[in-house]
Amino acid sequence: MKLNIIILFFLVSIKSLGQKQLDVFFDFNKDFPNQKSILEINEWIATNKNVEITKLLGYCDSIDTKDYNKKLALRRIENVQILLDKSGLKxxxxxEKIAFGKDFKQSKVQAENRKVTIFYKEPEVVAVESELTKRIKNSKVGETIALPNIYFFNNSARIVPKSEPTLIDLRCAMEENPKLKIEIQGHICCQLVSDLNDVSTARARAIYNFLLRNKIDRKRMTFKGFGTSRPIHPIPEKTPQEEDENRRVEIMIVEK
Structure with a gap:
């Protein structure tokens, strides 16, 4: 009989690889979780709404008979399942629901044996390609792509924090396409004269430096400022939107 229990426990352990688990504890001879565990499980549920429960294993301490403890372990499993079900978990x-009673390797601390172990899987994270990544992937050598939502503080090369998602997309595209080489091109708006402070070059360099800090090989990148020499809309612009579209950073695909 002991050999069967060991084999069963071994198989349960193997099946549980790759899953996460949470222990819920009970007071002596009780089939509903103790107050401390109720608080812990409620906190866990609040941050794990999308998990899938795969297994519930019930245990008891060494006190009382094997049959009684197995029935108690089963009641503990059922009550935990009801609790999880009422919280809307999947x-x-x-x-699998297995009641071991007291037929398992017991801890010397009896309170640690009175438990139900919840096994669960977190939802798989599906990578979603950004529009920028798709455009880069489908681009041809010589094509120019505007970096969306890249913003700078007024008349400076300091990148506004909300630009970070686009910077991360660009970094990921460079990592996923190791043969990709680009020229980073800066443009400004609104000035009828040339770029007196060379802000367009400084902004292109800021993107270059971000990629460099994130371990993109400098041999794969160059940068250049064009001032107001390549506006999308005639200067002076008629609307703030035209100003935004002229005030931009682009990448030109040099090699793929």
Whole structure:
């Protein structure tokens, strides 16, 4: 009988690889979690709404008979399942529920043996390609792509924090396409004369430096400022939107 228990526990352990688990504890001879565990499980549920429950294993301490403890362990499993179900958590359609009673390797601390172990899987994170990544992937050598939502503080090369998602997209595209080489091109708006402070070059350099700090090889990048020499809309612009579209950073695909 002991050999069967060891084999069963070994198989349960193997199946549990790759899953996460949470222990819920009970007071002596009780089939509902103790107050401390109720608080912990409520906190856990609040931040794990999208998990899938795959397995519930019930245990008891060494006191009382084997049959009584197995029935108690089963009641503990059922009550934990009800608690999780009322919280709207998802259960695997082939969920395993095993009551060990006291037939397992017991801790010397009896309170640690009175528990239900919840096994669960977190939802798979599906990578979603950004529009920028798609455009770079489908681009041809010589094509120019505007970096969306890149903003700078007024008349400076300091990048506004809300530009970070685009910077990360660009970095990821460079990492995923190791043969990709680009020229980073800066443009400004609104000035009828040339770029007196060379802000366009400084802004292109800021993007270059971001990639450099994130371990993109400098041999794959160059940068250049064009001032107001390549406006999308005639200067002076008629609307703030035209100003935004002239005030931009682009990348030109040099090699793929």
């Amino acid at each position: 259960f695997n359609k082939n969920i």
